[in-house]
Amino acid sequence: MIEDRKLEHIKICLDKDVDASHNYWDDVILKHVTIPKVDLEDIDLRVEFLGRELQAPIIIDAMTGGHPVAKKINENIARAAEELGIGMAVGSQRSAIENPNLEDTYAVIREYEVPLRMGNLGAPQFSLGYGEEEVQRAIEMVDAHALELHFNYLQESVQPEGDRVVGGLMDKLGQIAKKFTLVAKETGAGFDRSSAEKLKEMGFKAIDVSGVSGTSFSAVEFYRGGKMGKLFWNWGLPSPYSLITLRDLNIPLVGSGGIRNGLDVAKALALGANVAGIAKEILRFATKSHVAVVERMEEIIQELRVAMFLSGVSNVEEMRKVDHVIKGELRYWL
Numbered sequence: 001m002i003e004d005r006k007l008e009h010i011k012i013c014l015d016k017d018v019d020a021s022h023n024y025w026d027d028v029i030l031k032h033v034t035i036p037k038v039d040l041e042d043i044d045l046r047v048e049f050l051g052r053e054l055q056a057p058i059i060i061d062a063m064t065g066g067h068p069v070a071k072k073i074n075e076n077i078a079r080a081a082e083e084l085g086i087g088m089a090v091g092s093q094r095s096a097i098e099n100p101n102l103e104d105t106y107a108v109i110r111e112y113e114v115p116l117r118m119g120n121l122g123a124p125q126f127s128l129g130y131g132e133e134e135v136q137r138a139i140e141m142v143d144a145h146a147l148e149l150h151f152n153y154l155q156e157s158v159q160p161e162g163d164r165v166v167g168g169l170m171d172k173l174g175q176i177a178k179k180f181t182l183v184a185k186e187t188g189a190g191f192d193r194s195s196a197e198k199l200k201e202m203g204f205k206a207i208d209v210s211g212v213s214g215t216s217f218s219a220v221e222f223y224r225g226g227k228m229g230k231l232f233w234n235w236g237l238p239s240p241y242s243l244i245t246l247r248d249l250n251i252p253l254v255g256s257g258g259i260r261n262g263l264d265v266a267k268a269l270a271l272g273a274n275v276a277g278i279a280k281e282i283l284r285f286a287t288k289s290h291v292a293v294v295e296r297m298e299e300i301i302q303e304l305r306v307a308m309f310l311s312g313v314s315n316v317e318e319m320r321k322v323d324h325v326i327k328g329e330l331r332y333w334l
């Protein structure tokens, strides 16, 4: 059952090492500016993303739903996101589309004034019959400002029960992309330029790159018995590489995949992201309480502020233009 699988994913991500072997954010170095531009406390972290104003350029990205444990996690994240004024996405809503009794495990986030609420569905389902109706239901379920459609073909390929179909997908997405606010999202294997161009053309409003650096869903599926998961553990495009190759595409970008702290957020901005997306780093706090999420996020936001202070900028737009050095493995990619 999907709801059991979701719980398994959470347990594996909490208990096992599921990270990519290399975190490519370590290959990005921001250049120090000796004299900061403004007082640390005067750094303006506010951004507009998908027409919504956020107090910091961060979203807590899609993780869960479809189970009582997941409901509490979503509630803790939503309450913290309201308090911090940042965005959030729920995990794939497929379980509730198929079993409406599970809707409340996602819908709980409607009780909080989260400035950017995003729903989430898997793109492969649109080759298997999903269409406008399911999009509408997912959006209404969480009163979403936007819906993430995740492209997780790596995971589908290595998981025992995966949906390895793509036929008819682009036609279907072409029909819905013009009617709804859709964000195209990977889940840890990164977005390539050509796929991103096609989706932009079709009317997608933003791309969440979720590349290689952090959670590997191939690793997660390996622990669930998908033997191929080990072989494809590090398959995909590094998160910073995806950002660099998409930054002049002129579509809003979520820099995600392996973001662990506020310095990584600053690096994502410097490479062209409009906001950063954080998933696994927040998971263990979200299983505890909303206070734990707020406390960890406040640390991350303060780290971001310090990185911006030392980069000699006063706001996010300026941070998106700062100079940086690329070293190591990421340099090979470029």
Ligand SMILES: Cc1cc2nc3c(=O)[nH]c(=O)nc-3n(C[C@H](O)[C@H](O)[C@H](O)COP(=O)(O)O)c2cc1C
Pocket (backbone or CB within 6 Å): 009, 010, 013, 061, 062, 063, 064, 090, 091, 092, 120, 148, 149, 150, 185, 186, 187, 188, 210, 211, 213, 214, 215, 256, 257, 258, 259, 277, 278, 279, 280, 281, 283
């Ligand atoms: C426990 C867990 C469950 C996830 N479930 C989903 C999901 O349902 N839909 C989705 O689009 N991404 C899902 N993701 C992927 C994340 O949104 C993100 O793209 C990926 O984990 C990379 O970010 P990270 O390295 O910060 O974890 C999940 C991640 C985790 C850790």
